Amino acid sequence: MKLLPDTNVLVYDTVEDSEHHIDASKILDDAEELFLAPIVVHEFVWVLLKFSVDPGTVSVKVEEYLGDPRARYIQESMGTIMGALKLLKENRLPASDINDLMILTLVTESKLALATFDNKLATLAKRKGVTVIP
Numbered sequence: 001m002k003l004l005p006d007t008n009v010l011v012y013d014t015v016e017d018s019e020h021h022i023d024a025s026k027i028l029d030d031a032e033e034l035f036l037a038p039i040v041v042h043e044f045v046w047v048l049l050k051f052s053v054d055p056g057t058v059s060v061k062v063e064e065y066l067g068d069p070r071a072r073y074i075q076e077s078m079g080t081i082m083g084a085l086k087l088l089k090e091n092r093l094p095a096s097d098i099n100d101l102m103i104l105t106l107v108t109e110s111k112l113a114l115a116t117f118d119n120k121l122a123t124l125a126k127r128k129g130v131t132v133i134p
Contacts, residue, residue: 003031003133004074004107006100006116007043014048014061020117027115027133034071035112039102041066041073080105091124104128 005028012024028034041062048058066073083105084098093101100121107114113131116122122132 001031001131001133002033002035002112003027003115004035004037004103004110004112005031005040006103006114006118006121007040007047008117009115010040010044010061010065011047012117023134024115024117031070031115034065034068035074035110036065036071037074037076037103037106039076039099039106043099074106074110076102076106077109080109083109087124100124104130 008020009024009027012018012020013028015021018024044065045058045062048061049055065071080102084101087093087101087105088095088098097120100118101124103114103116104121104125106112107125107130108128113133114122114125115133116125117134125132
């Protein structure tokens with residue numbers, strides 16, 4: 001399966017005592033291809049640093065994900081940004097949801113499955129016909 005993991009999947013995979021660690025690790029291990037978006041990588045770095053993870057450890061994890069032979073780093077386009085803003089307006093969502101809407105628009109455009117533990121994002125994605133894991 002061609003999969004774009006949401007930030008929370010990477011965080012749960014990294015934090016071994018997290019509630020979804022085993023599930024997140026299995027999701028990533030089972031993926032045929034991993035598509036990593038800049039917004040996801042940026043959020044991942046920010047979350048780990050926010051929780052006082054050593055920057056050296058963060059670097060190792062980023063290299064691990066981006067260096068995976070199955071990984072593809074894909075850029076958001078102008079269309080991705082515009083699509084996310086359109087979803088924000090259509091669904092009357094708060095500005096704080098823009099990152100999730102960028103991810104949703106990117107998976108929709110790229111015809112990828114989405115891995116997320118975020119129920120709100122999963123619900124929106126399913127309404128758009130996106131395959132959501134778990």
